Each structure stands twice: as C-alpha cells, then as structure tokens.
Amino acid sequence: MSHGAYKIESGGFPLYDEKILPKVNAMRRALSLPASESVPIASKGDVLFTTAEEMNDEPSSCANCIFYNEGKSCSLIGERIKIRKFTYPREATADSKPVEYWPCCGMHYFGVPNTSAPTYKGTADPDYMGLIWINAAKPGQEHGGANCGGCNGGDDCDHYIVDGKEAKWDSPTGFCRVLQTNVACGDVCASWRDDDQLGWREAQKIIGGLNG
Numbered sequence: 001m002s003h004g005a006y007k008i009e010s011g012g013f014p015l016y017d018e019k020i021l022p023k024v025n026a027m028r029r030a031l032s033l034p035a036s037e038s039v040p041i042a043s044k045g046d047v048l049f050t051t052a053e054e055m056n057d058e059p060s061s062c063a064n065c066i067f068y069n070e071g072k073s074c075s076l077i078g079e080r081i082k083i084r085k086f087t088y089p090r091e092a093t094a095d096s097k098p099v100e101y102w103p104c105c106g107m108h109y110f111g112v113p114n115t116s117a118p119t120y121k122g123t124a125d126p127d128y129m130g131l132i133w134i135n136a137a138k139p140g141q142e143h144g145g146a147n148c149g150g151c152n153g154g155d156d157c158d159h160y161i162v163d164g165k166e167a168k169w170d171s172p173t174g175f176c177r178v179l180q181t182n183v184a185c186g187d188v189c190a191s192w193r194d195d196d197q198l199g200w201r202e203a204q205k206i207i208g209g210l211n212g
Contacts, residue, residue: 047191051184055186055188059134059145060192062083063144064113064143065108066112068113068114077123078122079118081204082208087099104145137150147192148174148188149168158194158195159178160177178191
C-alpha cells in the first residue's frame with residue numbers, strides 16, 4: 001500500500017482514502033481468521049496402522065516380521081543390536097516371577113523372518129525405530145508382542161480404552177486416544193505404548209547377562 005493512499009491525522013491514526021478501504025478491509029478479514037491451537041489428531045498413515053486381518057490375528061513382534069534375521073538381529077538396524085525373545089529372570093524368586101519379553105519396533109512388517117544367513121539393509125537408530133521389548137501374559141506363548149487390546153496373546157496399549165467393566169482383551173473394539181476413533185482389539189500401530197515395556201538398552205544388558 002503506497003503512502004499516498006492514506007494520511008496521518010492528529011493522534012497518529014491513519015485516514016484512508018475511500019478507494020483503498022476495500023483492500024484494508026480484506027487485509028483485516030485475513031488477519032482475523034480463527035487459528036487452531038489444539039493438538040493435531042494423527043491419521044492411520046501417520047502411525048503406520050495395521051489391521052488385525054493384515055496381522056493374521058497375531059500380536060506384532062520381530063518373530064513375525066520380514067525384516068528380522070531370526071534369533072539374531074534386524075536387517076534395518078544392523079548386527080550391533082542383539083534382538084531375540086528372552087525370559088527374565090530365568091527362575092522364579094521369592095519376590096519375582098519369570099517374565100517373557102518379545103522384541104518389536106514401529107517399522108514392523110508382517111511376514112516370515114529370514115532364517116538363512118543374516119542380511120542387512122542399513123544401520124538405523126533403534127531409538128528412531130522405536131525398538132522395545134514387550135512383556136507377554138505368560139512364558140511359553142506361541143505368539144507374543146503388541147496389539148491394541150491385548151488379545152490373542154498380545155500386550156495391550158495404554159492408548160486403547162473400552163467402556164464398562166469388560167477387560168480390554170475381551171472387547172472386540174475400543175477407542176484409540178491417538179487416532180480419536182474406534183479400532184479393533186487385534187489392530188496395532190507404531191504409537192503403541194505400555195508402562196511395562198522394556199527399553200532396548202536394558203534389553204541388551206539382560207541378553208548379555210544371559211550369555212546371549
């Protein structure tokens with residue numbers, strides 16, 4: 001806007017020419033548009049959402065991921081991180097019982113792991129990948145790992161809630177606080193969280209102590 005389009009009157013306020021008022025009003029309307037300060041709701045694509053059907057109704061873990069060099073390592077993370085299921089402690093004590101832990105990360109892709117010589121596609125940061133170990137309901141399960149509601153041997157997500165007194169794993173669907181929508185008990189995504197999960201650094205110490 002040129003200086004010739006308005007003049008300053010006494011008191012410092014601009015006095016606009018009649019021809020320029022529509023432009024001034026348009027600018028005021030643009031600047032007064034409402035702004036949203038609320039937390040954005042993630043989409044299913046944002047969290048790598050996978051349905052129970054795609055998972056063959058199995059919990060998500062390295063044991064059913066195509067990137068897993070079975071019993072050894074992840075082809076996306078590299079050989080420096082030992083990745084395997086373990087039970088800790090091995091024997092029950094007076095104040096604790098054995099817990100089985102299954103490894104998994106946010107890049108899980110359902111399929112058959114590699115049982116041949118290990119192959120590697122990169123050396124991704126395990127923190128970036130979200131690598132964790134997930135406690136199973138009991139040792140010796142056929143399948144363990146993560147899903148939304150903790151069904152079919154999986155561990156439930158803290159973001160998944162159900163109405164009433166019914167247990168999470170007994171409810172076919174529930175509400176996801178991340179996606180703000182209903183999901184199935186056997187679904188899973190990269191936003192899965194649980195207060196009992198074990199970080200990969202702690203898991204490495206335990207695996208090393210178990211002569212792993």
